Amino acid sequence: MTLERVGHRYSDEWLFRGLTRTLTPGAVYSLTGPSGSGKSTLLSILSGWLPPREGAVERPKDLRTAWVFQNPHGTAHRTARDHVVLPLLAHGLSTREADEMAERHLETVGLHTLTDRAFHELSGGEAQRLMLARGLASAPHLLLVDEPTAQLDQRTAATVNTAIRAIAADHTIVVVATHDPRTRDACTDHIALDAYSTGSAQA
Numbered sequence: 001m002t003l004e005r006v007g008h009r010y011s012d013e014w015l016f017r018g019l020t021r022t023l024t025p026g027a028v029y030s031l032t033g034p035s036g037s038g039k040s041t042l043l044s045i046l047s048g049w050l051p052p053r054e055g056a057v058e059r060p061k062d063l064r065t066a067w068v069f070q071n072p073h074g075t076a077h078r079t080a081r082d083h084v085v086l087p088l089l090a091h092g093l094s095t096r097e098a099d100e101m102a103e104r105h106l107e108t109v110g111l112h113t114l115t116d117r118a119f120h121e122l123s124g125g126e127a128q129r130l131m132l133a134r135g136l137a138s139a140p141h142l143l144l145v146d147e148p149t150a151q152l153d154q155r156t157a158a159t160v161n162t163a164i165r166a167i168a169a170d171h172t173i174v175v176v177a178t179h180d181p182r183t184r185d186a187c188t189d190h191i192a193l194d195a196y197s198t199g200s201a202q203a
């Protein structure tokens with residue numbers, strides 16, 4: 001997936017301009033920049049929801065995209081395993097295949113001992129790691145993660161950062177918008193949006 005001189009603004013003021021990058025499956029990109037610099041905006045552009053004001057985004061037509069947001073959303077009484085199994089069944093795996101694959105994804109994010117625990121019994125960090133496992137289960141080409149540690153204390157955030165490092169996958173481009181320097185350090189590659197801010201109004 002390639003970004004070619006991408007820029008965006010909602011008003012006269014450009015948030016960022018001239019962003020040229022090739023995003024490669026297998027890498028985990030941090031997306032950093034001050035509040036309001038356009039991190040969520042760039043995630044929307046990457047997802048195809050928002051056309052950039054200028055430049056070009058070359059993304060394959062059938063690019064499967066999954067999102068993980070800062071507030072984990074699950075079904076209170078369903079188990080951790082259920083949350084990961086369901087997208088796998090939806091993709092046509094047999095129950096046995098889905099169970100095995102779910103175990104693997106839960107292990108990747110360090111939740112293998114909690115597979116039978118109900119969602120409402122998980123801590124914030126555990127729930128967030130479950131969202132990462134569920135994101136992986138949809139086998140996306142592009143996994144967009146928005147501020148995964150924003151609601152967490154430092155110790156809990158550390159477990160999520162460990163999971164971020166572990167979710168690198170051969171066929172997936174992972175992009176993680178974050179303010180947290182430790183989350184940034186967990187990523188393999190970096191996009192610092194402040195390097196693309198123009199700081200001035202341009203038409």
Ligand SMILES: Nc1ncnc2c1ncn2[C@@H]1O[C@H](COP(=O)(O)OP(=O)(O)OP(=O)(O)O)[C@@H](O)[C@H]1O
Pocket residue numbers: 010015033034035036037038039040041042
């Ligand atoms: N749909 C919109 N219309 C107009 N302005 C918008 C819209 N969406 C975002 N903005 C503005 O664009 C700027 C960038 O927003 P964005 O949410 O992309 O930044 P961010 O870097 O993700 O910020 P934060 O770190 O606080 O989440 C902000 O000033 C925001 O108010």
